[in-house]
Amino acid sequence: MQRFIIIRVFHSVLALFAVSIIIFGLARISGDPVAMMLPIEATDADFARVRAAWGLDKPLHIQYATYVGNIFQGNFGESIKWKGQDALSLVLQRFPATLELSVFALVISAVIGLPIGVIVAVKKDTGVDLAGKIVALLGQSMPSFWLGLMLMWVFAVQFGLLPTSGRGTFKHLILPAVALGYFQVAAVMRLTRSSMLEVLDTEFVKLARIKGISENMVVWKHCLRNALIAPLTYFGLIMGGFLTGSVVTETVFGWPGIGLLAIDAVRARDFQVVQSVVILFAAIFILSNLVVDILYAYLDPRIRYTH
Amino acid sequence: MAMTQNEIVLEVNDLRTYIFNRTSTVKAVDGISFFLRKGETLGIVGESGCGKTMTALSLLRLVPKPAGRIVGGEIRLNGEDLLQKNEDEMRQVRGRQISMILQDPQTSLNPVFNIGNQLIEALGVARKDNRKGMVARAVDALRNVNVAAPERRLEDFPHQMSGGMKQRVVGAIAISCEPSVIIADEPTTALDVTIQLQYLRLLKDIQAKTGLGIIFITHDFGVVARMCDRVAVMYAGRIVEQGTCRNLFNSPSHPYTQALIASVPKLEERVDRLYSIEGQPPLLSNLPVGCRFEPRCPHAKERCLAEYPPSFTIESGHSADCWRLDAAW
Amino acid sequence: MANIAIPRKLPAYRVPGWRQVREQARRYPLVPLAIILLVLVIPAIFANVIAPHSPTVGSLSNRLQPPIGSGAEVIDGIVFSEGGTWAHPLGTDKQGRDILSRIIYGARVSLTVASISIIIAGIIGTTLGLIAGYFGGNIDHLIMRLVDIALSIPGILLALVLAVALGPSFQTVIIVIVVVFWSRYARLVRGETLAIKSQDFINRARVAGASNFRIITRHVFPNVVNTIIVLATLEVGQVILLEASLSFLGAGLPKPTPAWGLMVADGRELIVGSWWVAFFPGIAILLAVLSMNLMGDWLRDKLDPKLRNV
Secondary structure (H helix, E strand, O other): OHHHHHHHHHHHHHHHHHHHHHHHHHHHHOOOHHHHHOOOOOOHHHHHHHHHHOOOOOOHHHHHHHHHHHHHOOOOOEOOOOOOOEHHHHHHHHHHHHHHHHHHHHHHHHHHHHHHHHHHHHOOOOHHHHHHHHHHHHHHHOOHHHHHHHHHHHHHHHOOOOOOOOOOOHHHHHHHHHHHHHHHHHHHHHHHHHHHHHHHOOHHHHHHHHOOOOHHHHHHHHHHHHHOHHHHHHHHHHHHHHHHHHHHHHHHHOOOOHHHHHHHHHHOOOHHHHHHHHHHHHHHHHHHHHHHHHHHHHHOHHHHHHO | OOOOOOOEEEEEEEEEEEEEOOOOEEEEEEEEEEEEEOOOEEEEEOOOOOOHHHHHHHHOOOOOOOOEEEEEEEEEEOOEEHHHOOHHHHHHHEOOOEEEEOOOHHHHOOOOOOHHHHHHHHHHHHOOOOHHHHHHHHHHHHHHOOOOOHHHHOOOOHHHOOHHHHHHHHHHHHHOOOOOEEEEEOOOOOOOHHHHHHHHHHHHHHHHHHOOEEEEEEOOHHHHHHHOOEEEEEEOOEEEEEEEHHHHHHOOOOHHHHHHHHOOOOOOOOOOOOOOOOOOOOOOOOOOOOOOOHHHOOOOOHHHHHOOOOOEEEEOOEEEOOHHHOOOO | OOOOOOOOOOOOOOOOOHHHHHHHHHOOOHHHHHHHHHHHHHHHHHHHHHOOOOOOOOOHHHOOOOOOOOOOEEEOOEEEEOOOOOOOOOOEOOOOOEHHHHHHHHHHHHHHHHHHHHHHHHHHHHHHHHHHHHHOHHHHHHHHHHHHHHHOOOHHHHHHHHHHHHOOOHHHHHHHHHHHHHHHHHHHHHHHHHHHHOOHHHHHHHHOOOOHHHHHHHHHHHHHHHHHHHHHHHHHHHHHHHHHHHHHHOOOOOOOOOOHHHHHHHHHOOOOOOOHHHHHHHHHHHHHHHHHHHHHHHHHHHHOHHHHHO
16 A cells, blocks of 8 residues: 555656646747746846746756746746736635635535436436436536536526626525536546446345345445445546636636636736646646545555555 | 244245346246245256346345336245235345345455445344344354354455355355345356365255255256255246156156256266257247247157147156146157 | 258248337437538538638628527617527627628538547557557556656646647647647557457467568557547547637637637627527537537447447
8 A cells, every 4th residue: 555655656746747847848949938937028137037046048957957946945936917926826816716616516516426326327227317318418518618608698697696707605606616517517427327337236236135235225335335436536537627627617707716817827928827827736636636546545445455 | 834844935936027128028037936945955957048047036026127027926935925025025034034145256245345344234134233242143154154263354355355265255144144045046156166065065054054945046967966955947937847856867857857967977977978958048038939948859749839838747746847748748 | 860950930021110210220320420410520511612601701780690589679769689680590799790600610620620639649649559558668668657647737727838838829729639638549559559469460470570560550550440430539529629618718729710619708708698609609519529429439339349438
């Protein structure tokens, strides 16, 4: 188990480095990186200052070392659009909003997706199953930004039940979270269904029934814990998916989180802020994958001993 | 009825279990009748796909839903018809009065729970005991099936055990609540030969101690001879011949039984090639009107093609479904 | 024994009825196929013939015309909108451009982006997968590590960085999609190659003196083609979705390209008064992705059932 964790941590660190190299490279492919770090009206003195801070007059490998060093110290550079503000603190200010949205969307996808997945598996080949299939298929084919807009049109514009955009009350949270969570509800449901079906067909489920255990216990105790392994590995990916998905959803609903910040930064070509968002999101994404792998090993005793 | 060794614990009459697919109806069990006495072992023998396992699942009312359905007959266990019971009542019967050992010990135990948990669960269904008492009973159950150091085994997960050990744990779960009937569905196919023998001996020992009735499902006539008191031979969803072990080995009356017995390899005889039955059994979704063995039968006549034979009694307790036994043949 | 098989009963011949015809029809994915042709392929190829108007030029006098079926809107005697006309069946956008025509041209955009990026990603991924699986060892290790890394980079974020660094453009979109999607081919093809490599006919080819290149191209590759086709089909829908999202965010195709995602983005601020601007392009995306997904599922079941969990 320990060895397994160490290897996985090592892989994660490697992935993070790769992300940093990509961003580092991109900033240089497009020409003078300093030009990207500073606004158009910057003076020569500004150029000299930034050049020195990031070691840009030195060879590439030293530039990279400086860059990584700066990042490790939390120095992601200064924002162009939001003058003089530290890029990282800009991102961190927005973090709670995005977290709130993601967590609520995750709750929606788990609380709806898992039980429905179990139910459609138990009711395989009935009308319930068919309805589930259609919902899942639609979920995986529908662009979430469009769904968001349509939800907004129906619930906010036509019926005036919920606010169209912004953050504040719980009512503000509902539409964005549903739009963000729906795609994942479908995915979680499909995944839970297929792994439940696999488990329902096993001998140990037959044995559990032979023992005279109630069908509820068979499904929710014996099957679910086995069937959960697949959806749980997926929840890590979901968390990552939410973070990237939040870019889209926040744009639709004007939700003042990191995603909206990133888009505003992209429109203003504010490289430092975009870079901070990407590195932070990638780190969370990679970290959640790591957590999931460890959780997975914990849930399935077989993995603990083989690794 | 007096409590004697001859008391009938299970009686099945004209049981029919069909599986309704989108395009066809599979008559997996198509009108079978048999009985089982206390302390007796009944072998159900037949090729794979003849409806043996579906028979076993029907007895527990665990036919795969929604396609499978018991469409007729009665199953009398200790005098009560199981087909009249609702699902809740049926749960009280399962494990407690009738239990089953599945084919494959490797997959019969839930990989994410330890042995103790799974045993106690089986016990917990039957009796409302306190936790400590249950642990003690679980240890007893393991000891009954000759598991060494049972106290320490409770914490083990299935993947930490050998195949033979797992099979014994499965056995322990099945007998832990002292059911009156246990169905063993080819319980040894997944084990190697020495462990098979050990396991069969263990089952017989437990039977001698508790008066358990065993229904032993197998395709192997060799095992039948070793294990069973009486035998029912199944072919294409029907029991074509039943009787005591001696009846069947000494005077097999259905051509299918004869063929099966001829196909058992005998150590003492040198045979050039093993006897095998030509042809395939009919599809259970498309059964002939007449005798189901007719297309493969060396003795078949017009009549066999036209009509399914009734059951002819050869002597008391020995009967077979074959027109050759009719006086008018 | 004379063993002349004479069937005693001949199966009765039945004239195929409606049920048989329906069964036959069920064996082909007629509905998804029809949608793919109707929504994607035909508009993409014949856009300039079918589209009633120009996708990029509109007239401001025609701004925000509602679609067919919506009635005139008159408040206090002032005509706010005259209701839909057949001139613009799906209405017009803020610049008076015909939405139907833009959707039709949008099919061309989506299909072009999807096919180009999937072909490039497929070639890169397949090549690396073949190399990794066939040669094994360090090179396999290196490639698989790259795959792991690629899989852990979120696509939309990468697109944002690229959009800032290179500016939103057709090339940017292709690069992002390729970077996100190549790894899936590599992983799958590597797995298949490993399985094929251990089979006899590969050893025989090797004994016969075939070069590695020849073995890979003539023996291994033909055996993974099915897998690649299935994966590619399954991914068309996802690529269309990703491209639409990127364009919606302003990090994908630049304006005024008639890209479906951009059209929905145009409709965002108009959602209160002119729902149709966002609605119809979204339906186009939904239909295209849905039908490609159904098609992919069907192909997978036909060609390569072991891909079930992909």
